[in-house]
Amino acid sequence: EAGVVQSPRYKIIEKKQPVAFWCNPISGHNTLYWYLQNLGQGPELLIRYENEEAVDDSQLPKDRFSAERLKGVDSTLKIQPAELGDSAVYLCASSTSGRSYNEQFFGPGTRLTVL
């Protein structure tokens, strides 16, 4: 069974440019998460989807970050415009249900460098 797929794995952009990350969760997982991980720290939740509905986006900086999961399967996270402080690893995870204690399965992440 394929795991969580993310692309690209690495991205280098100039500040003020837009960037997008893509995630395909494990088949059948209706809950999808986007996390931000700064160097030396644990992941921090940005947004959680139950199917196509964003049920927790309280930590998403909505002035520059946006996300979508139109058909309740794959998802895209966008930053526009990117700032130097956005350099980090962006992780996607999925689980069978967010309203439970089920384990989350993580992708390898996208490492973003903003110059």
Next chain:
Amino acid sequence: DAKTTQPNSMESNEEEPVHLPCNHSTISGTDYIHWYRQLPSQGPEYVIHGLTSNVNNRMASLAIAEDRKSSTLILHRATLRDAAVYYCILRAPNDMRFGAGTRLTVKP
């Protein structure tokens, strides 16, 4: 918010047992204790979880104190591939917050 406290780093010798401690004195009655680990350049992966009783699986064992205010992840024989950051997390239905974790170094 319920939080966990872990040592920043630990070292172990290969093929020896490792005990990774975690304090969670503010744990609530419905919080599960989950452990994840993150190998270099990878996303976190689930290791084990428990509520009140000790738990064993193919990867590790979890020992939970009787008052649930602390727990210990036990790797019975550390290998070089176990070198990772280990996160102890209090898991509520809609909440899973990572701390900084413990960086485990395994020496050959």
